[in-house]
Structures are given as C-alpha cells and as structure tokens.
Amino acid sequence: MNTPTTSDWLDEMDEIHGDMLKMDGYDDCIAGLCVRYGQEPILIYDRAKVIAKLMADGMDEDEAEEWHEFNQIGAWCGDRTPAFLITPQPTPSTCQNIPQP
Numbered sequence: 001m002n003t004p005t006t007s008d009w010l011d012e013m014d015e016i017h018g019d020m021l022k023m024d025g026y027d028d029c030i031a032g033l034c035v036r037y038g039q040e041p042i043l044i045y046d047r048a049k050v051i052a053k054l055m056a057d058g059m060d061e062d063e064a065e066e067w068h069e070f071n072q073i074g075a076w077c078g079d080r081t082p083a084f085l086i087t088p089q090p091t092p093s094t095c096q097n098i099p100q101p
Helices: 006-017 047-056 061-073
Strands: 030-034 042-046 083-085
Touching: 006 030, 030 083, 042 047, 047 061, 047 083
Parallel strands: 042 083
Antiparallel strands: 030 042
16 A cells, blocks of 8 residues: 655645645645635645755755745735644743653
C-alpha cells in the first residue's frame, strides 16, 4: 500500500474543492485545509515550518519573520488566500507544570 504524498493530497483537494491558492515551493509546510461556514476552503500552512524554510534558505530569524509578514501574510490574493497556523510552543515555565512520571 502506497502512502499518499502531499502532492497527491493537494490534487485530491483541488478535485473536490476547486483550485486552491498555493505558495510555490512550500508544499512541505502545509498543515491542512481550513474549512469555514459559507466560504470556500483554503490551505493552511504551518507558520513555524515556513519560517524555518526561509531560514534554511539563508535568512536569519528576524529577516525571515519580516519577509514572511510582508510577502506571505501581506499577499492578499482574494478569498482563497492561504492562512497560517500558529501553534503553542512550550516554554520552560509551561514545561515545569507538566507532571513527571
């Protein structure tokens, strides 16, 4: 049994939902699909992975954050413009409250 690739999944989603806007070269940063009442579904990208990819391409963290804010978040292309998922990041203070076995 073959494991579906992100590309296969995107093809299937496009077939079901019509062509969704994608960021070229960032398929590996896709977190999933955002569905909203009364609106077309949009792709959602993992923001941390996007920033990491920009840094892997040679930017420092501040440059990557600024470039992402201006060029990706700020690139409104209509109602099907992708979104970015921000997940909680554990910090030393939050980790202290995790019960240890």
